[in-house]
Amino acid sequence: MPTLCWAHSNGTARDRMPLSPTLRRRLGAILLPIALLAAPLPVVAANETEDDLPVAEIQAFAEVFERIKRAYVEEVDDATLLHNAMRGMLSELDPHSSYLDAEAYENLRESTQGEFGGVGIEVGKRDGQITVITPIDDTPASRAGLQAQDTILRINDTPTEGMSLQEAVDLMRGDPGTDIRLTIIRQGEDAPRNITLEREVIRTQSVKSDTLAPGYGYLRISQFQARTGDQVVNALNELTDDGPLQGLVLDLRNNPGGVLQAAVDVADAFLDDGRIVYTEGRLADSELSFYANRATTAPDVPLVVLINGGSASAAEIVAGALQDQRRGVVMGTESFGKGSVQQIMPLGENEALKLTTARYFTPSGRSIQAQGIKPDVEVVRGRLEVAQDNGLRVREADLEGHLSGNGKDAESGELNARLRDDYQLGEALNLLKALNVLDERKR
Incomplete structure (x- = not known):
């Protein structure tokens, strides 16, 4: 069975702070299972050591643990230190890997089932900054006009610089009816803007x-x-x-x-x-x-x-x-x-x-x-603006005694307004109509 060595034959151990016997036993109990899991498969050549357990790095971890236990301004329990270590291990892998404590795990299960508390915003990390991936439809975030790629600089009075994704999510969640203030910067704008949102229970119909x-x-x-x-x-x-x-x-x-x-x-x-x-x-x-x-x-x-x-x-x-x-x-x-x-x-x-x-x-x-x-x-996002004429053109509707339409003017006007507000959607509908015209001509 492999054993975990605190001394190292390359001489670096002499420059390290000695570990107390109590802490050595405690860390041995914690880190020995890691050693067992990380132990290499049977070697096929004597010089193949690249998969060996990095004893020096584990010893460095143990020394950091010891220094925090002895010297940090406030006492920190072992469980907190180890949970923080797990968070650090995962957060440095990629923006989407993370350690989920009980609250974060429950939040994840709620969101995949379609109901959770908060402001209705999906965030990620881009260039080290908390960034909006998208606001969820019909939520405080979407109604306030938050957009994809907005960078969140502050959550209430807390700067997001160096903040983990989980910390940002925890700060944005809260009791329904309470307010939260986000300071964001948007691409193409010179100055940040403050947006105040009221938290609510987010029930999403996908x-x-x-x-x-x-x-x-x-x-x-x-x-x-x-x-x-x-x-x-x-x-x-x-x-x-x-x-x-x-x-x-x-x-x-x-x-x-x-x-x-x-x-x-x-x-x-x-x-x-x-x-x-x-x-x-x-x-x-x-x-x-x-x-x-x-x-x-x-x-x-x-x-x-x-x-x-x-x-x-x-x-x-x-x-x-x-x-x-x-x-x-x-x-x-x-x-x-x-x-x-x-x-x-x-x-x-x-x-x-x-x-x-x-x-x-x-x-x-x-x-x-x-x-x-x-x-x-x-097709980029935009709004269709119809140029106004000078009022000199005469249309059928301007003629005295013209025949009325079929009564669908209001419905048509509502649809046209919607498509003007959403240029991409209007172009999608136009493309579908064009495809059908071409298909009919081929017949």
Whole structure:
């Protein structure tokens, strides 16, 4: 059985602070299991030592532990120090791996089930700064106008410089009805702005549907939760109650992702064959491949998929699969580029690791990690402004005694206003109509 040595034959141990016998026994009990887990497999050559346990680094860790126990201004218990060490180990791996204490673990379970308390904002880390990935639809964050790529400089009076993602999430969560102030800086703006939000219970319905025009449907997915696949199937069935669709817009803008299986289920609703996504990692059980089946809900509907810089993770899986399979036209702006898979590994009953275990790839083998999905048709966000004429033109409606229309003016005006406010959505509808015109001319 390997034993953990505190002295080191290279001479460096003589310069280190001696450990007390009590602490040596305590750390031995803590670190010996690490030694056992990290012990190399049987060597095949005498000079192969690259997988040996890094005794010097473990000794350095023990000395840091000892110095904190002896000299820190306030007494710190062993459990707190070890939990902090676990947080540090995971936070330095990548922005998405983390240690989840009981509160964070419960928050994660709540968010994947579609109900949690807070302001409704998905955050990540970019260049060391807390950054908005996307505000969730119909939440305080979205109503206040927060946007993807906004950088959060302060949460209330606490600067976010050097703050971990979990610390930022903990600060933003709180009792419904309480206020929180965010100081943000937005790309293209010179000065920060303060935004005050009132926390509320966030209950998210991940799927919404609507009719853009007769025969043209709209399907919005705000995030991928455990029941999103079933909700998409139900929404598609409702949209086709009055007859087959001539076209459908699948809106994945500002969708931060979520459950991998939900993304597979959504893509499968539009595909009747072929691969959807596959993952590659170091462990055998992290290498997975998912395929579409023939029981497809919407196999022949002309499809436009909307994405932007807030479309991440599971949203990119769906967009990439539909793009590679040539099932629809991807429109908008380049997506976020999160192409890694996190696995939740419980530690006992109330704690867990969220650990990056694999990268995922589109059917054609494209890695999305740090690359994103590039749209087939780039359309930037904007608002359609109709130029005003000088009032000299005469139209039919200006003629005295003109015949009235069919009574649908109000409905048409409401739709036109919506499409003017959302230029990308209007262009998606125009593209679907154009595709149908071309299809009819080919017949």
